[in-house]
Amino acid sequence: MSNADEFTVYGGLSEVTDDHRWAFGTGFTDPLEGIDSSVPAGVDGAALARYSLMLGDDALVYSQRLQQWMTRAPELEEETAIANIALDLLGQARLLLSRAGQADGTGREEDSYAFFRDEAEFLNVRLVETVDADFAELVGRLLLFASWRLALFDRLSGSKDPVLAAIAAKAVKELTYHRDYAAQWVIRLGDGTDVSQRKMQAALCVVWPFIDELFTPHPAEASLPGVAVNVGTLRAEVDDVLHTVCATAGLDRPQRTGLTRVAGRSGRDGVHTEAFGYLLAEMQSVARAHPDATW
Amino acid sequence: MVTVTDAATAGKIAAAVPDPELPMLTLADLGILRGVRAEGDVVVVTITPTYSGCPALREIAGDLRYRLRQAGFAHVEVRSQLAPAWTSDWITPSGRRKLAAAGIAPPGAAGQRASGPVPLTLTAALRRVGCPRCGSQRTTQTAAFSGTACKALYRCDECREPFECIKDI
Numbered sequence: 001m002s003n004a005d006e007f008t009v010y011g012g013l014s015e016v017t018d019d020h021r022w023a024f025g026t027g028f029t030d031p032l033e034g035i036d037s038s039v040p041a042g043v044d045g046a047a048l049a050r051y052s053l054m055l056g057d058d059a060l061v062y063s064q065r066l067q068q069w070m071t072r073a074p075e076l077e078e079e080t081a082i083a084n085i086a087l088d089l090l091g092q093a094r095l096l097l098s099r100a101g102q103a104d105g106t107g108r109e110e111d112s113y114a115f116f117r118d119e120a121e122f123l124n125v126r127l128v129e130t131v132d133a134d135f136a137e138l139v140g141r142l143l144l145f146a147s148w149r150l151a152l153f154d155r156l157s158g159s160k161d162p163v164l165a166a167i168a169a170k171a172v173k174e175l176t177y178h179r180d181y182a183a184q185w186v187i188r189l190g191d192g193t194d195v196s197q198r199k200m201q202a203a204l205c206v207v208w209p210f211i212d213e214l215f216t217p218h219p220a221e222a223s224l225p226g227v228a229v230n231v232g233t234l235r236a237e238v239d240d241v242l243h244t245v246c247a248t249a250g251l252d253r254p255q256r257t258g259l260t261r262v263a264g265r266s267g268r269d270g271v272h273t274e275a276f277g278y279l280l281a282e283m284q285s286v287a288r289a290h291p292d293a294t295w
Numbered sequence: 296m297v298t299v300t301d302a303a304t305a306g307k308i309a310a311a312v313p314d315p316e317l318p319m320l321t322l323a324d325l326g327i328l329r330g331v332r333a334e335g336d337v338v339v340v341t342i343t344p345t346y347s348g349c350p351a352l353r354e355i356a357g358d359l360r361y362r363l364r365q366a367g368f369a370h371v372e373v374r375s376q377l378a379p380a381w382t383s384d385w386i387t388p389s390g391r392r393k394l395a396a397a398g399i400a401p402p403g404a405a406g407q408r409a410s411g412p413v414p415l416t417l418t419a420a421l422r423r424v425g426c427p428r429c430g431s432q433r434t435t436q437t438a439a440f441s442g443t444a445c446k447a448l449y450r451c452d453e454c455r456e457p458f459e460c461i462k463d464i
Contacts, residue, residue: 080440081438089348166380167377169377169380170347170381172413174347177439177462180416183417245417248417
C-alpha cells in the first residue's frame with residue numbers, strides 16, 4: 001500500500017491485514033459449517049435437495065420482496081419489523097439452500113443457487129413473488145405466508161432428516177412472532193376506520209387466490225416419507241388461524257378460487273408470475289455482473 | 296497435540312469473547328457456547344446461533360479464531376450446532392445483570408411450549424417488563440421489533456425513557 005492510499009477512505013477496506021474484524025469482501029461462511037451433512041439412510045439425496053430448495057426458495061424470494069419495503073414503511077417501527085422478518089427468512093433460506101447443496105452431493109453453495117439459477121429453476125410458491133400494492137397487502141400476505149409456514153415447519157421439526165428438523169425447530173420460534181405481527185396488523189386495520197377496513201378487505205381479496213397452491217401436495221413430498229411434510233394435511237390448522245384473525249378483525253374471508261395452474265404446473269414446478277422475472281433480475285444482477293467476486 | 300490443560304485455557308478464552316452486537320455480554324453469558332475441546336492439534340469450538348439470520352455469527356467465529364490464534368492455538372475450527380435451538384432462557388444470571396446495567400431489559404422466561412399448534416397472540420405482549428433505568432413496572436411495548444433481531448422496543452410510563460428488551464424466544 002502506498003502512502004497516498006493510506007489516506008483514502010477505501011484504503012482500509014482493501015488492505016490485507018492481520019485484522020480479524022470483518023469489513024468488506026471477506027466472503028460468507030458456510031451457515032452449516034461443522035454440522036453432520038450426511039443424508040440419512042434410505043433417503044433419496046436428489047429428492048431431499050429439491051425439497052430443501054422448495055422451502056429455501058419460499059424464504060429467499062419472500063425476503064427479497066420484503067426488503068423492497070425498506071425506506072417505504074409507514075413508520076420506523078414497521079420498518080424495523082419488516083427488516084427483521086426479512087432477515088430471519090434470509091437466514092432460513094441460507095440454511096436450506098446450503099442443505100440442498102449437501103444433499104445432492106454437488107457441494108453447490110448457497111450463492112450459486114440464489115444468484116445463478118434462472119426463473120424456471122426456482123421452486124417457490126407464487127404467493128411470495130408478487131408485489132404488495134400497499135401496507136394492507138403486505139400484512140395480508142404475511143399473515144397467509146407465516147401461518148402456513150409455521151404449521152409446516154412445526155411438523156417438519158419432527159423430520160427424519162436431522163438437519164431439516166433442526167432448521168425447522170429454530171424457524172418455528174421466528175415464524176411465531178412473524179405471524180403474530182401480521183395478525184395484529186390485519187386486526188388493527190380491519191377493525192379500524194372505514195378506509196382501513198375497506199383497504200384490508202381488498203388486500204385479502206388480492207392474496208387469497210394464492211392459498212390453494214400452498215396446500216396442494218407435490219410429488220416431491222410423497223417421495224420423502226418421514227422427511228417431508230404433506231402440505232395437504234395442514235389446511236384445517238391454518239384455516240382455523242385465518243378464521244380467528246378475520247373474525248376478530250370483522251373481515252370476510254374471500255371466496256376466491258385458486259390461481260390458475262399452467263398445464264397442471266405451478267410455482268413448485270418452476271412456473272411463475274410475470275412479476276417474478278423482475279424480482280430475480282434485481283436480486284441477481286450484481287452477482288452476475290461480477291461472477292468471481294466474493295461478498 | 297493440544298493437552299487437557301490447553302483445552303481448558305482455550306475454553307476460558309472462548310467463553311470470554313464478547314458478542315459483537317451486545318458487547319457487554321460474553322459468549323458464555325449469552326449461552327451460545329456449546330463446548331470447546333481438543334481434537335488432536337485442533338481446538339474445536341461449537342456454538343449455537345441465536346437467530347437463523349443473525350449476521351453476528353460470522354463475526355463471532357472470526358473473533359474466536361483470532362483470539363485463540365493470538366493465544367498460541369495454531370489450528371482452530373468453529374462449528375455450529377443447530378439443535379437444540381437457542382433459547383433466551385440460556386442467558387446466564389450474570390448476563391442478565393450486565394444487560395440491565397447497560398439499560399437493556401433482560402428477557403422473561405420463554406419456557407417450553409405445550410404440544411399442539413403454536414398459539415396465536417393477538418394482543419401486544421402482556422408480560423410486565425421493569426424499566427432498566429428507574430425500575431418502574433409501568434412500561435409499554437412500543438414495537439415487537441428493534442434494531443437487532445433479538446430485541447423489542449419499550450417505553451417507561453414513569454420516567455418516559457425508551458428502552459430495549461431482549462425478546463423471550
